[in-house]
Amino acid sequence: MKTKDSTFSKTIILDPNTDNLHYKYTKSRLTKNRQPFFRKISYKSKSGRPDRGVQNEIQICSLLIKHRLPNVVNIYEVASDYIDMELLDVESVNYEEARCSMHQAKEQLESVGIMYMDWKLDNVGKNKEGIYKVFDFDVSGLIDLENPTEWLVSPLKYYSYKRATEEGAKTPIEIDNYAFTYF
Secondary structure (H helix, E strand, C coil), X not given: CCCHHHHCCCEEEECCCCCCHHHCEEEECCCECCECCEEEECCECCCCCECXXXXXXXXXXXXXXXXXXXXXXXXXXXXXXXXEECCCECCCCCHHHHHHHHHHHHHHHHHCCEECCCCCHHXXXXXXXXXXXXXXXXXXXXXXXXXXXXXXXXXXXXXXXXXXXXXCCCCHHHHHHHHHHCC
């Protein structure tokens, strides 16, 4: 297991466009404000255009730059081909501790209109201070806070979305609540 020092010593770059599984994650000496960070390079479809999940994530991360939420990864920069964010330790996550923090993250995200939808331990990490944070917004959706029954940015309709609607959930909040019950 990585120690705290090694986890936060270098920037990590995720490039899903490479064919070699061993090189999807690379380390770099790049920094933001003299700190290592995580760069997620946007997945490109065979047509060369970003898919809808990437488009959703760019919109949601652009909103998160304006709203620093305590239990949500800090976003530093959003470009058309990458997103730079706070580096998190994903290897030493404790489920019970993370679950408590994710209740807070859910409330924080909903307060700015984000329905996360992808609640799972794989999307939780700890920052240098040991604070649990959620990351990875490609499945998420965005609602209008004035009219919370309508999507501004519709989420991808993966497993939790499909199951929620099959079980009778209709509104974005009902669907996100259903997804959260499986975390």
